[in-house]
Amino acid sequence: MPTTAKRLQKALAAVTSHYPRPVTPLADPPAGSGLKPVLGDDGIPFFGNTFEALSDPLKSAMQRFERYGPVSWSGSLNMNIVTLVGPEAVECAWMNRDKAFSSEQGWEPMIGPFFRRGIMLMDFAEHMHHRRIMQQAFSRPRLNGYLDLMTPHIEKSLANWDVRAGFPMYTQTKELLLSLASEVFVGSTLNADENHRLEKAFEAAVRGGQAIIRADVGNFTWARGLRGRELLQQYFRSEIPARRAGSGDDLFSVLCHSVDDEGNAFSDKDVVNHMIFVMMAAHDTSTIALSMMVHHLGRNPQWQQRLRDESLALGKDTLDYDDLSALPSMEPAFKETLRINAPVGMLFRKTVADTDILGHYVPAGTLIAIHPWATMLREEWWPNPTTWDPERFSPERREDKVHRFAWAPFGGGAHKCIGLYFGGMEVKSILHQMLLRFEWSVPADYTLDLEYGTGPTPADGLPIDIRRR
Incomplete structure (x- = not known):
């Protein structure tokens, strides 16, 4: 059975997952730099996205990737965190x-x-x-x-x-x-x-x-x-x-x-x-x-x-x-x-x-x-990424060589x-x-x-x- 702390984390994560999150930039790039802002959201006041990240950091990272791409930002305990x-x-x-x-x-x-x-x-x-x-x-x-x-x-x-x-x-x-x-x-x-x-x-x-x-x-x-x-x-x-x-x-x-x-x-x-x-x-x-x-x-x-x-x-x-x-x-x-x-x-x-x-x-x-x-x-x-398949590292496949x-x-x-x-x-x-x-x-x-x-x-x-x- 999950511990009380873990149940609390999941409950809070469920709540915060429905909190409205406008897409906002981390910071405006310097004028003329040609750089793009990092997009993301700060979650709920002060705590930010802390609870969902504690409850399931993999799921949280996956969702941020799907919403914002490979570089995104989130709030956590009054800090800004950029996830890669x-x-x-x-x-x-x-x-x-x-x-x-x-x-x-x-x-x-x-x-x-x-x-x-x-x-x-x-x-x-x-x-x-x-x-x-x-x-x-x-x-x-x-x-x-x-x-x-x-x-x-x-x-x-x-x-x-x-x-x-x-x-x-x-x-x-x-x-x-x-x-x-x-x-x-x-x-x-x-x-x-x-x-x-x-x-x-x-x-x-x-x-x-x-x-x-x-x-x-x-x-x-x-x-x-x-x-x-x-x-x-x-x-x-x-x-x-x-x-x-x-x-x-x-x-x-x-x-x-x-x-x-x-x-x-x-x-x-x-x-x-x-x-x-x-x-x-x-x-x-x-x-x-x-x-x-x-x-x-x-x-x-x-x-x-x-x-x-x-x-x-x-x-x-x-x-x-x-x-x-x-x-x-x-x-x-x-x-x-x-x-x-x-x-x-x-x-x-x-x-x-x-x-x-x-x-x-x-x-x-x-x-x-x-x-x-x-x-x-x-x-x-990674093809079929959640399937445990050691053959993906075989000389014939070497899927790890993609990068x-x-x-x-x-x-x-x-x-x-x-x-x-x-x-x-x-x-x-x-x-x-x-x-x-x-x-x-x-x-x-x-x-x-x-x-x-x-x-x-x-x-x-x-x-x-x-x-x-």
């Missing part, structure tokens, strides 16, 4: 050729207090400086080391799963990947209670960015997120001396030792900030990707068996990094899942100078919502996800072991009910019927 849908529109913001878009300022109102100074919340030269150092933590040898750390943990966790009819796949995936993050990223040697406390703090920080009441008040979501951030900072700070003195293969230890080609390294404060952000980025997105991939394979038994046959033919219970290319059907199934269920539905920027997007004038100080999820579900670029940003779940430009290869490795390693151990299906009458946080997540834990082979 379509590969050409998102390319303008991601490639940022005139350096008019700030990622740091775009994300600050959303998640800044919890993930400030993470790699995604940096701009321009500073971002590239930090990215060059961090890239050392995602090199091929490092990925091999992380896979060696995660493999036994995956084996142990799957062996202990209480598989049955109605198994909550999303809930169990989230638990698995959170504990895996502690193992691989933190290299935690804490006891069970201490590790649980760290995981709860991390979860509180992630949820903080989804709060409606954005103030440090009582025990509300925002306040719990701030306390979670504080606990994580304290833990990572206290551990840095030992990690700098050691030689561990976990991400925390690697960041403590990473240097770029010019010998630049992270300060202690940098390490803390990047660890908190990377744990969020990797855990949340991988949870959505893996659980939804299992869901689609449960609805498409022929594809589940196709992937299983390839895993069986490999003749190995677990994967090494080189084995990822030996499972040819897993990659298009992974890509198609990310297309239909983009783990990050929207990304944000803020204009730091007057600019134009597809010939539309956008003034400085405007919040920009980049919508790759809606882009990947539009029939203008370089038609398929872009990892973002693009300078801020393209630095951990994309890690994420793919993690999901595929777990799925390989699942295919060898289990068979599963989705009940025929099951209807997927999504709610929205950092991405589209199942509201009911994503039940599947699963058994051991």
